[in-house]
Amino acid sequence: MKKKLFIDLILVILTFLIFVSFRQSEQRNNESRLNRNGMSVESLILTDAKNQTVLSTVQKMAKSSVTNFQLQMISRKDPNLSYVYAKGNSNDSLPMISGRSFSKNDYLSEVPFVILGTDLTKDAYQPQSQMYYHLGERYLAVIGVAGEKTNSAINRHTFLSLSPNQDLANTVRTSNFRIIYDPTTTKPTDTKKILAIFGAKNTTRLVDNSTVKRERQGWFERSGMILTQTILIVALMIIMTWILVYLIIFATKNFQLGGFLKNQLALNMIGRLAGHLVIATGIGFVAGWRLQPIEQPAIILGIIAAFDLVMIIVTSIYLSHSQPYAHLRAAIKKKA
Numbered sequence: 582m583k584k585k586l587f588i589d590l591i592l593v594i595l596t597f598l599i600f601v602s603f604r605q606s607e608q609r610n611n612e613s614r615l616n617r618n619g620m621s622v623e624s625l626i627l628t629d630a631k632n633q634t635v636l637s638t639v640q641k642m643a644k645s646s647v648t649n650f651q652l653q654m655i656s657r658k659d660p661n662l663s664y665v666y667a668k669g670n671s672n673d674s675l676p677m678i679s680g681r682s683f684s685k686n687d688y689l690s691e692v693p694f695v696i697l698g699t700d701l702t703k704d705a706y707q708p709q710s711q712m713y714y715h716l717g718e719r720y721l722a723v724i725g726v727a728g729e730k731t732n733s734a735i736n737r738h739t740f741l742s743l744s745p746n747q748d749l750a751n752t753v754r755t756s757n758f759r760i761i762y763d764p765t766t767t768k769p770t771d772t773k774k775i776l777a778i779f780g781a782k783n784t785t786r787l788v789d790n791s792t793v794k795r796e797r798q799g800w801f802e803r804s805g806m807i808l809t810q811t812i813l814i815v816a817l818m819i820i821m822t823w824i825l826v827y828l829i830i831f832a833t834k835n836f837q838l839g840g841f842l843k844n845q846l847a848l849n850m851i852g853r854l855a856g857h858l859v860i861a862t863g864i865g866f867v868a869g870w871r872l873q874p875i876e877q878p879a880i881i882l883g884i885i886a887a888f889d890l891v892m893i894i895v896t897s898i899y900l901s902h903s904q905p906y907a908h909l910r911a912a913i914k915k916k917a
Contacts, residue, residue: 588825589861595818596865599811599881600873606807618653618663618735621672624763624787625772631780632756636749639666641778643745649765650775654743654758661698661734664758666743672763676735680725687724687742695721696740699728714739755779761787815888822858822892826899829853851897858889 635654642652648669656662666688667673673682678699687694695714697705705723706713712723721741728736762775762784772784829850862885870878 585825585828585857588821588828589857591821592818592825592858592861593865593868595814595821596862596885597869597873598814599884600866600869600875600878602807602810602814603875603877603881604873618655618738618740619672619674619676620651620653620761620763620787621674622787623672623765623767624761625767625784626787627760627762627776627779627781627784629782630755630760632754633780634749634751635664635743635753635755635758636745636747636751638755638778639743639747640745642666642668642775645774645778647771647774650771651763652743652775653761653763654755655761657757657759661738663738663740664743665740670765672765675725675727675740676729678726678728680723682725683740683742688744689746690742690744691746691748693721693741693743693747695723695742696725696727697723698736698738699726700736701739702726716741763787811884815884818888819892822854822896825857826854826896829857850900851893854896855889855893858892862889 649671650669651665651667651671651673654664654666665683667683667685668688675682675696677696680696682696683694695716697712697714701714702712702723704714706715706720713720714723715721716739727738727740760779760781762772764771776782776784866882866885869881875881
C-alpha cells in the first residue's frame with residue numbers, strides 16, 4: 582500500500598511539473614513583450630521629434646485621419662512612467678491583475694486615469710472602493726492594476742491616459758519623452774503622418790529582427806524546449822505507471838477470488854489502475870492549475886487525459902495477453 586501511495590505522489594509531482602514547464606515557457610516568450618510595456622513587435626520609436634507641448638500633439642493626432650494605433654510616451658527622467666494615447670483598435674496587451682485597461686472614453690476624458698503596476702499599489706490611497714494615486718499635485722483615479730508574478734519591470738510602472746481634452750501644462754513637452762508608435766497594421770502613409778505631427782525625422786524598430794522573427798513563429802516552432810521537457814516528464818510518468826501496474830498485479834495475487842470474481846480479474850486490476858491514475862494526475866492538474874496558472878490549461882488537460890486513457894488501454898491489452906496474467910488466472914482456477 583505504501584509503495585503504491587509513493588508512486589501516486591510521484592505522478593502528482595510529475596503532472597504538476599508539466600504546469601511548471603509550460604509556465605516557464607510562457608514567461609520566456611512574454612518577457613520581451615512585458616519589458617516593452619505590452620507593445621507589439623510592430624512598434625516604432627520616433628527619432629528627433631520637435632520640442633512641442635504634449636497637449637497640442639495629442640490634439641493633432643485626434644484630428645488626423647490616422648487610426649488603429651497606440652502611442653506611449655515614456656518619461657526620460659522616470660522610465661517607469663508612461664503616458665498612453667490610443668485611437669481606434671490598438672495592440673493593448675497589458676497583463677491586468679484587477680480592474681480594466683484604458684477604454685476609448687478614457688482617451689476623451691478631461692482628466693487622466695491611471696493603471697498601476699502591482700508593486701505600487703502599496704503607495705495608493707483607497708478610502709473606500711475607489712483607489713487613488715498621488716502624482717504631482719493631484720490624486721488620480723486608478724482604474725486597473727497590471728503586473729506579473731515574476732519580478733517584471735511592469736510591476737513598478739505607472740500608465741496615465743492622454744486625451745486632447747485634458748488640461749496639461751505647457752511644461753509637459755515631447756522632448757521629455759521617448760515616443761513609441763504602435764500601429765495594429767503598419768502603413769507607410771500613416772507612419773508619415775505621425776512623423777509629421779511630431780516633427781520627427783525617422784523611425785527605428787523598438788525590437789530587433791530576431792525578436793520579431795521569434796514572436797511571429799507558431800507555438801510549436803518557438804516552444805521546442807517545452808516539448809522536450811513534456812516528453813521527458815511523460816516518459817517518467819510511463820515508467821511510474823508500469824511500476825504501479827506491477828504492484829497492483831502483485832497485490833492481486835493475495836486475493837482469494839472465486840466464483841464470479843475470478844472472471845472479473847482483469848477488470849478489477851484495470852479499475853484499480855484507473856483509480857490511481859485519475860486521482861493522482863487529477864490532483865496534480867488541480868495543483869498546477871491553481872499554483873502555476875497558464876494561458877492554455879486545456880492543452881495540459883488533453884495531455885493528461887490522453888496519457889491516462891492510453892495507459893489504461895495498453896495495460897488492459899498487456900493483462901489479457903501477458904504471461905503474468907495467464908499464470909494468475911490459472912492459479913485462481915486451480916484453487917477453485
